[in-house]
Amino acid sequence: MGKGVEVREHSIRLAFTFDGRRYRPTLMLEGAPLAPTQANLKYAHRLAAEISDRIKHDTFSMAEYFPASGSGLPLTVGEQLDVWLAAQRIEVSTRVGYASAANFWKAAIGDKPLRSLKRSHILTALAARPLLSGKTINNRCSVLNSALDLAVLDKVLAANPMTGLARAKHQKAPIEPFSAEESARIIAGAHKHFAGALANMVEFWFRTGLRTSELFGLRWSDINTVAATALIRGARVAGIEKTSTKTNKTREVRLDSRALAALQRQRQHTHVAGAHVFVDPFTGHAWSNTQAFSRRVWGRLLKLTSVPHRRPYNVRHTRATEMLMAGLNPAFSARQLGHDVNVYLTVYATWISGADDALEMAKLEDFVPRLSPKPSSQP
Numbered sequence: 602m603g604k605g606v607e608v609r610e611h612s613i614r615l616a617f618t619f620d621g622r623r624y625r626p627t628l629m630l631e632g633a634p635l636a637p638t639q640a641n642l643k644y645a646h647r648l649a650a651e652i653s654d655r656i657k658h659d660t661f662s663m664a665e666y667f668p669a670s671g672s673g674l675p676l677t678v679g680e681q682l683d684v685w686l687a688a689q690r691i692e693v694s695t696r697v698g699y700a701s702a703a704n705f706w707k708a709a710i711g712d713k714p715l716r717s718l719k720r721s722h723i724l725t726a727l728a729a730r731p732l733l734s735g736k737t738i739n740n741r742c743s744v745l746n747s748a749l750d751l752a753v754l755d756k757v758l759a760a761n762p763m764t765g766l767a768r769a770k771h772q773k774a775p776i777e778p779f780s781a782e783e784s785a786r787i788i789a790g791a792h793k794h795f796a797g798a799l800a801n802m803v804e805f806w807f808r809t810g811l812r813t814s815e816l817f818g819l820r821w822s823d824i825n826t827v828a829a830t831a832l833i834r835g836a837r838v839a840g841i842e843k844t845s846t847k848t849n850k851t852r853e854v855r856l857d858s859r860a861l862a863a864l865q866r867q868r869q870h871t872h873v874a875g876a877h878v879f880v881d882p883f884t885g886h887a888w889s890n891t892q893a894f895s896r897r898v899w900g901r902l903l904k905l906t907s908v909p910h911r912r913p914y915n916v917r918h919t920r921a922t923e924m925l926m927a928g929l930n931p932a933f934s935a936r937q938l939g940h941d942v943n944v945y946l947t948v949y950a951t952w953i954s955g956a957d958d959a960l961e962m963a964k965l966e967d968f969v970p971r972l973s974p975k976p977s978s979q980p
Contacts, residue, residue, distance in 0.1 A: 610637075618656075660757050678707075681748050684751070698740070702740055719762055738771075739769050781923075788803060789906075790902055790906035807919065809854055810937070812917060815939075817877070820876060826864065829856045
């Protein structure tokens with residue numbers, strides 16, 4: 602008999618002290634005592650060591666290991682997800698995404714005791730939703746994996762059943778910037794159908810490529826019309842004011858003549874020291890979120906101008922690709938948009954030489970024949 606393990610003729614019993622009481626539970630499998638085979642004895646010793654460790658760290662629960670004991674209810678997968686989510690220091694928008702992923706797992710396997718969770722349970726939950734994209738699967742698995750990792754660190758679990766689980770394959774959707782002709786139609790349509798403050802905002806957006814949250818959070822105190830710059834140092838996310846940008850870096854965006862003209866027109870609508878430059882004209886308050894803008898303005902604007910629908914964020918993609926195709930220094934363009942230059946070039950690499958592709962192919966057409974052998978004069 603090893604430490605904490607008692608071998609009987611037809612069964613195996615553990616022995617440990619918990620909360621001042623001595624326990625000797627018999628290990629069971631599907632309602633029958635676990636036979637004292639070599640494999641089962643190895644398992645029993647591992648289990649005894651695990652129980653001893655959890656008692657030492659005050660994370661042991663009789664109900665989790667021995668439900669028949671009746672000492673309370675075991676910690677469930679859903680409860681562990683709540684523990685993990687409560688421990689995260691994240692932005693509101695990120696928390697919304699995490700909560701959505703957590704709710705998916707709660708509906709599928711949330712009531713399972715945490716210690717009895719198997720990889721097969723996780724794979725079965727995913728298989729039940731065959732239409733999920735690879736990106737969505739990876740996002741949801743990331744949340745569950747992190748929650749289980751925390752359980753391991755807290756000594757609630759001995760191991761994470763998701764360890765080594767392969768990520769789902771998925772192809773990143775291509776960016777869809779607006780063409781120069783589409784951009785012009787959208788801006789003209791904004792002035793025709795949403796004349797005033799909304800049209801000013803749309804034109805300024807196309808001329809700066811700010812993130813939506815940065816556009817909504819921009820204040821007059823951040824504008825310097827003499828230097829033709831806008832200081833991007835905050836944002837407005839899900840109706841909440843932030844004193845930092847997505848990258849936690851303040852940047853100075855240079856404004857072209859059309860962006861400045863849009864600001865000059867906007868002064869009559871919102872110019873108050875410290876106030877937001879652009880507000881929701883339907884409420885008179887700062888924009889709450891992108892959904893409100895999409896619902897009230899963007900969808901209608903694209904329909905009225907007969908431009909195929911793309912989400913508002915493509916205004917930013919449009920500005921980024923314009924900069925590259927105009928031949929601007931990538932480092933300058935990346936700074937203007939608040940990108941890391943390597944990420945900027947990776948995301949928009951297709952557009953760097955897109956306008957010159959025909960010329961490049963012409964060079965190749967001219968070069969290759971010079972390498973080819975001359976045709977033989979023999980019949």
